Amino acid sequence: MDTDLPQTYASGCPSRTVVDVLANKWVLYVLSVLNSSARPLRFTELRRHIEGVTQKSLTQALRNLERDGLISRTVYPTIPPRVEYARTDLGADIGRLTAEIADWSRSNARRILAARATYDAPESA
Amino acid sequence: MDTDLPQTYASGCPSRTVVDVLANKWVLYVLSVLNSSARPLRFTELRRHIEGVTQKSLTQALRNLERDGLISRTVYPTIPPRVEYARTDLGADIGRLTAEIADWSRSNARRILAARATYDAPESA
C-alpha cells in the first residue's frame, strides 16, 4: 500500500472514540458471538457463551454497543422479562472482523504461547 | 455459517489470553501502524504516529507484542541508542485485521457518532 508512509492516528479524530469502544475484550466477544448466531440472543444466552464475564461487565459492553448502534436491544414486557440482543447492519460489518480476530487467536494460540514461554524463560536463567 | 449455533468462548481456552492482549487500543494502533509501514519504525516514530499515547503505555504495548512474537525489537548499540520495531510474519496477519478495524472505525465514525448522539439525547428530555 504505502512505500514508506505509515498511518497516523490523530488524537482528535472521532474514530478514536470508536476504537476505544472496540478495544475491550467483552465487546469483542459479544460482537463475535452475535456474528455467529443466526438469531437474536438473550442476556443469559450471551453470558453463557462468554465464560467468565460478569453480569456487570456484560451489561456495560452491551450498553456501549447499543449506544453506538452496533447491536439492537429488544425488550419483551413479559414475566419474567425477556430481552434480546441482535447485531445491526452496522454491527454485522464489524462483527465479521472481530470474529476473524477471535478465530485468528484460536488458530495461532499455540505459536503465541510458545513465543511467550520463550520470552519469559530467560528470566529464570 | 451456523443456523443456530453461536460460538462459545470458554474461559480456560488459551486463545483468551491472546485476545486479552489484543483488546487494548494502543496495541491495536501499534499493529495497525506497523502494518501500514514499509519499514521498521523507531520508538519515537511510533509515538508520533499514535497521538496521545504516553511513553509508559507505548512501552507496555510494545513489550506485550514482542513477548507474543507479534513484533520484533532490534537494538542498535549506538549513541544515542536506536531501537527499531517491525512486524513479524505472525504479527503481519493480525496487523491486517487490526488495520481493517481502524479503517472501519474511520469510515463509519460519522454513523456511529450519530447513533451515539441519538442514544444520549433522550436523557435531556
Added chain:
DNA sequence: CTGAATCCCTTTTGATACTG
C-alpha cells in the same frame, strides 16, 4: 534516544446483595 522506576490518582473490575 529509549527506556525503567516511582508516585499517585482515576478507572475498571469482581463479588455480593437487592429489585421489578
Added chain:
DNA sequence: CAGTATCAAAAGGGATTCAG
C-alpha cells in the same frame, strides 16, 4: 430473567525522575 446498587480490590494512565 435482566438488570441496578454498592463496596472493595485491582488495573490502568499520567507525570516525573533517573540511566545507559
